[in-house]
Amino acid sequence: MLSISDTPASPPCPAPFNLAAYVLDGSGAADDKIALAVLALSGAERWSFGKLRAAALGTGAGLLEAGLKPGDRVLIRLGNTVDFPLAFLGAIAAGLVPVPTSSQLTAVEAEKLAQVIQPAAVLQAPDVPAPTGDWRSIAQDDLRAMRDLDPVRPVLGDPDREAYIIFTSGTSGVPRAVRHAHRVVWARRMMWRGWYDLHSTDRLLHAGAFNWSFTLGTGLLDPWACGATALIPQDGTDPRALPLLLKRHDATLLAAAPGVYRKLLTGDTPLSLPKLRHGLCAGEKLPEALRSKWQETTGTGLYEAYGQTEISTFISSCPATPAPAGTLGLPQPGRRVAIVDDSGQPVPLGTEGTIAIHRHDPGLMLGYLDAPEETQAKFRGDWFLTGDQGTMDESGAITYLGRDDDLMNAGGFRVSPLEVEHALAHLDGIHEIAVTDVEIKADVRVIAAFYVADTELDEAALTAAAGEILARYKQPRLWVRLDSLPRNPNGKLRRKALALPEDR
Template sequence: MLSIFDRGAPPPAPAPFNLAHHVLTSGAPEPDKIALAILDLSRAERWSYARLEQAVRGTATGLLDAGLAPGDRVLMRLGNDVSFPIAYLGAIAAGLVPVPTSALLTEGETARILSDLAPRAILRAEGVACPTTDIPTFSSADMTRWRDLPPAAYHMGDPDRLAYIVYTSGTSGAPRAVCHAHRAIWARRMMIDGWYGLGPSDRLLHAGAFNWTFTLGTGLMDPWTMGATALIPAPGVRHDQLALLMKRHEATIFAAAPGVYRNLLKSTLPPMPKLRHGLSAGEKLSPAIRSRWTEATGTEIHEAYGMSECSTFISQAPDAPSPPETLGRPQPGRRVAILGPDGPVPRGEPGEIAVHQSDPGMMLRYHDQPEETAQRFRDGWFLTGDRGIMGDGDTITYLGRGDDMMNAGGVRVSPIEVESALSRFPGITEIGATDIEVKDGVRVIAAFYTGPEPLDPEALARFAEAHLARYKQPRLYIHLDTLPKNPNGKLLRRDLARHYRPPSS
């Protein structure tokens, strides 16, 4: 039996279609129902569905009144507040193409995006890095004012047309701009039962910041699509305060990266009687964290696997238990395979995890990179670069990356990008970067370098801070006499980790 999961495709997205319209109207909640609550220990800022839709459609009017037209790209340089999802949906409602980016990117990293995409406008919050440019730039004050403008009509059209662009690290070292269609939100319906177990009465608390794509999708767009309530911690809320917020605000589902669960479990958790289960994605969940969470809360954590090009498509689910050491099963409606050089391998044999290019959540392309786009597809399958095994029960076990990509707190980072930035530091002859496990379930980026003598780690850290977003910066700098290489002189990044010696050894 071959390693293929194919149980039928979902119905196509209706036409005409608009992603923002689908998010804000498909759940059909009461206008006064709370769509969003932003929580801290002393208060909650609440947004009803009516207020949220007014802000989104008012923002669409503001963008159009500023001279933008459907199809124009809009770069988002915004912080961790409600402006982020409102601007994102407002742009899409108007038929524009938002490009959400991490607020942690440096000015230099942002300049490369400007050169790559040539956006027609920039939405920028105070204090978020962005180079000086002649591109029209709108402030937080502008965006706040737009919310009360007369609502624009949703720009309806072909569900296959471009809706938004997100950036992901590329194996070449240059971040890739992933272009997604409006239909991508339609495909996320397969996660509702295949991962979340989400319904209109749920209150989903996501631990991430507004300006993280994991939060944007799982924490906001999907609950709103179902007419549920999204709960987001306010800036400054610590991980050890999240459990109390879940209890006070009766969260029924909790979503977070594995590192957040790890931090929560450092303290004694209060009873959370309304909580049904947790969700985890971004990096592999440690079995120890999973078992400790279940022991502490009496609930399970359901894990999911995916990537920027297709979001999540393999997951565990409340009504579809799978062995905890596996990623879970392909979600109903997905077509997934484990591939070898000649196509799908027999069940039980390792290969590369692939999802079919017909998936409605599949990206349209990498922006302006036709060759790289073509390289990721083979015989109708999108190649993830991750290796796995499919068992007889359709469960998939993760075997790790097939390349050298690193995982920094749930975000994939190219080692070449880190190496290129740090190679300019005086005193470094050669450098190699990889992620290493420093304790159970904790991985950090480490830079291994050669040079005449060991360098000051603090000086290296300051240099990295000036040239790389925080999540790309190494946490360890290790001097070696030589870097491991193959007979042809190619760096063996996977061998770097064996040169790490924990402080206690």
């Protein structure tokens, strides 16, 4: 038997189609139903489906009135506020191509992305670092004024046309611009059953920021498309307040990275969550001990999903099909997934290979922007290669065995070590530098920088310098001086040989 899961295909995306129009329809939800509640300890800011739709489509109309044209790219530099999804959906409704980015990026990092996509405009919040180049800017206050304009009529068309671009770390150290089609949001329906167990009656609290792609998809777009209510903690909310917010606002689902669940289980606040049905996690591998402790403490399940920027999640567990111990779970119903060898051929069950998904999956990217050769290199025959290694058992469950490259995982963000090394190589006193992620305690990994210098360098100064040029999640948490970097006989860096002193 070969390692291939081939469930019946999901219904095709209807045509003509517009991602934003589909999401904002709320699966026919009443205009006065609450679509979004932004939570604070003192109360909540509530948005009905009718208000959300009007504000997003008004924003789309305003962007066109500002002189932007369908097909133009707009770089989103907005913070952890509702402005972010309104701009994203408004732009797509108007036929523009939004490019969401993390507000944690420095001005230098934002400029690098702008140079790649050449935006017609930057949607800019005053407290978010702006790209350093001479780009046209549309201020956050101007975006907010657009909400009251007559709504734009969503631009309908081929579901395969480009809808938005999102960046992911490349193994070369240069971020890749991933082009996604309108159909991708329709493909996410496979997660409703295969991961979330999502219903229109649910109230899903996502613990991440508005401007994180995990929050945008799982925390906002999917609940809205289903007609459910999204709950997002207000920017700056203390994570220790999450148990109270979950209980006070009758959350039925919680979505977060594994680190959030770990903090909830070690906090001082009792976890009394009477309405919670279960938790969802993604972004990094869920430790089995953490899953068990959550179940024991709350009496609810914790369900993991695996995916990438290029495809989102496509392997998961859910209440109907919990993951066998030690596995990621099963391919979601409607997905065609395999474990393949270097030539793209499915390997026998139980044999290690590369986790792959069929090239015609409706959730798969259109490709990398202006990089046809790099795009083609990700495919072998009918399969898109994730770069992650795994095995498949007789039930179809997939066990994750790690990556075949050096990408690091920093709190759910994949980060290229080459990008970090390039940014830090010029720091005073450093002759050579290499970075990797290291385990500092059970199931906790951080980025560590190993450098060669004449003397031990001031760690506070190094950290401050890194903060000027790298987003917080890319910055090393540990600095280790070495006499030399580990290399093979040909002089190539042996990154896997980098280790903290106590581990050598």
